Amino acid sequence: xxxxxxxxxxxxxxxxxxxxxxxxxxxxxxxxxxxxxxxxxxxxxxxxxxxxxxxxxxxxxxxxxxxxxxxxxxxxxxxxxxxxxxxxxxxxxxxxxxxxxxxxxxxxxxxxxxxxxxxxxxxxxxxxxxxxxxxxxxxxxxxxxxxxxxxxxxxxxxxxxxxxxxxxxxxxxxxxxxxxxxxxxxxxxxxxxxxxxxxxxxxxxxxxxxxxxxxxxxxxxxxxxxxxxxxxxxxxxxxxxxxxxxxxxxxxxxxxxxxxxxxxxxxxxxxxxxxxxxxxxxxxxxxxxxxxxxxxxxxxxxxxxxxxxxxxxxxxxxxxxxxxxxxxxxxxxxxxxxxxxxxxxxxxxxxxxxxxxxxxxxxxxxxxxxxxxxxxxxxxxxxxxxxxxxxxxxxxxxxxxxxxxxxxxxxxxxxx
Ligand SMILES: *Cc1c(COP(=O)(O)O)cnc(C)c1O
Numbered sequence: 056x057x058x059x060x061x062x063x064x065x066x067x068x069x070x071x072x073x074x075x076x077x078x079x080x081x082x083x084x085x086x087x088x089x090x091x092x093x094x095x096x097x098x099x100x101x102x103x104x105x106x107x108x109x110x111x112x113x114x115x116x117x118x119x120x121x122x123x124x125x126x127x128x129x130x131x132x133x134x135x136x137x138x139x140x141x142x143x144x145x146x147x148x149x150x151x152x153x154x155x156x157x158x159x160x161x162x163x164x165x166x167x168x169x170x171x172x173x174x175x176x177x178x179x180x181x182x183x184x185x186x187x188x189x190x191x192x193x194x195x196x197x198x199x200x201x202x203x204x205x206x207x208x209x210x211x212x213x214x215x216x217x218x219x220x221x222x223x224x225x226x227x228x229x230x231x232x233x234x235x236x237x238x239x240x241x242x243x244x245x246x247x248x249x250x251x252x253x254x255x256x257x258x259x260x261x262x263x264x265x266x267x268x269x270x271x272x273x274x275x276x277x278x279x280x281x282x283x284x285x286x287x288x289x290x291x292x293x294x295x296x297x298x299x300x301x302x303x304x305x306x307x308x309x310x311x312x313x314x315x316x317x318x319x320x321x322x323x324x325x326x327x328x329x330x331x332x333x334x335x336x337x338x339x340x341x342x343x344x345x346x347x348x349x350x351x352x353x354x355x356x357x358x359x360x361x362x363x364x365x366x367x368x369x370x371x372x373x374x375x376x377x378x379x380x381x382x383x384x385x386x387x388x389x390x391x392x393x394x395x396x397x398x399x400x401x402x403x404x405x406x407x408x409x410x411x412x413x414x415x416x417x418x419x420x421x422x423x424x425x426x427x428x429x430x431x432x433x434x435x436x437x438x439x440x441x442x443x444x445x446x447x448x449x450x451x452x453x454x455x456x457x458x459x460x461x462x463x464x465x466x467x468x469x470x471x
Pocket of ligand 1: 107109110128151152243246247282283284285326327328329330423
């Protein structure tokens, strides 16, 4: 059972000030989860989480996480600027980008961010722009497929990210020649994993690589960045990850591989996005139409512009009809948005209680890669983002777009 963090009564109160659709985030849930993560890795004295800004690029969210000890993982100019604006700078920023424009490397270096290089050729590219910083990281891609026991988790061989092992070792040697003094290793091999084995398996691969690097080149890493990829159970039948077990699994690999090699001072970093925010966000929308043709349709006032994952990946997002939590799911609906795209459906053939016009629907697990992925197709506008504060009050942390925002780039042609 997935239970919303808002009740029907609360939403009826909120819509008096902020009409649907909107995204709402649960501050209490965000903070408690961030604390649990920190505790799970407290055995490692340099541990730090760099929240993947792309998941939920909102300054209020960044500030809350920063208060819980998190930095930011940025990958674009706008993300760097947002991080800077909330006062997260220097080594509190991990700049993990790819296909990076010169001006973004330059700005990241100016902020003192830790730059994570995606490719061997980026060494000279960066060096020509602003020189090689003393602290630098490299992204590794082992190629092939990534498996945990016999299950294929993902396909790094097809991914555009990172360097091969030979390139990686050459990169550290070259970076050292160019003056780098502290080195990091980064890898992201599978996304949205719902298993406690992902991080420990990845960690062991990276730890063994660190030992080999030391043996072959004498270079000792200062940090290993396990990046993102810890998932959440989008469907109600799945068990959530146990972050304490994950932290423990990484600790065991650390003690087995790094400590005996004299590398027990390495800091562990993470760059989680989905795990930090997804369950603590809802997209709240209202049923505005019902349509009975070859199928039963419920039309809502949100669309794929507000949440693209179902249209883009066929992703499942659980839906709760507020006030009907305990009614039997005896109807079968497609829940649709208004785009002129037949993939604009939040749910297909979903068993739900009878939905009436005016009902409020909570679409679950939209706190990460939800609002953020939005676009403006069909001239549809992005919604507001609200924060359910710890004291149960509600604060708007981003206003909804207006048509003037949509037309703003047409100045000279369009005077509103
Ligand atoms: C997207 C991304 C993340 C976060 O991924 P999640 O699946 O949200 O945890 C972390 N690091 C990098 C480099 C990314 O591109």
